[in-house]
Amino acid sequence: MPSRRTTCPDCDSKLTDIQIIDNDGPHGQAILEYTVGEAQPSMWTGRFPIAGKVNAMMCDQCGRVLLYASDKK
Ligand SMILES: [Zn+2]
Numbered sequence: 001m002p003s004r005r006t007t008c009p010d011c012d013s014k015l016t017d018i019q020i021i022d023n024d025g026p027h028g029q030a031i032l033e034y035t036v037g038e039a040q041p042s043m044w045t046g047r048f049p050i051a052g053k054v055n056a057m058m059c060d061q062c063g064r065v066l067l068y069a070s071d072k073k
Contacts, residue, residue: 004057004068013061020056032056034069 006015022030032054039048057066 005066008059008062008064009066010064011059011062013059015057015066016060018056018058018065032067 007013008015020030020032021028033050033052034054035048035051039051041048052069052071055068055070057068058064059066
């Protein structure tokens with residue numbers, strides 16, 4: 001996997017790692033995950049199989065947020 005960009009594609013300013021917060025959740029911190037496009041929820045658990053996590057970065061200057069998939073650990 002190529003290394004991630006460190007500057008914003010819009011304004012070329014520095015990108016910073018951020019955490020997405022979901023204040024509706026019990027602890028606030030949202031753990032973003034993804035599954036493949038054709039995935040179906042499990043018949044037994046009703047949950048989708050997780051293919052990996054999603055990491056977020058934000059531009060310090062213009063506020064653009066970029067999401068990157070990472071492999072399941
Ligand atoms: Zn920017």
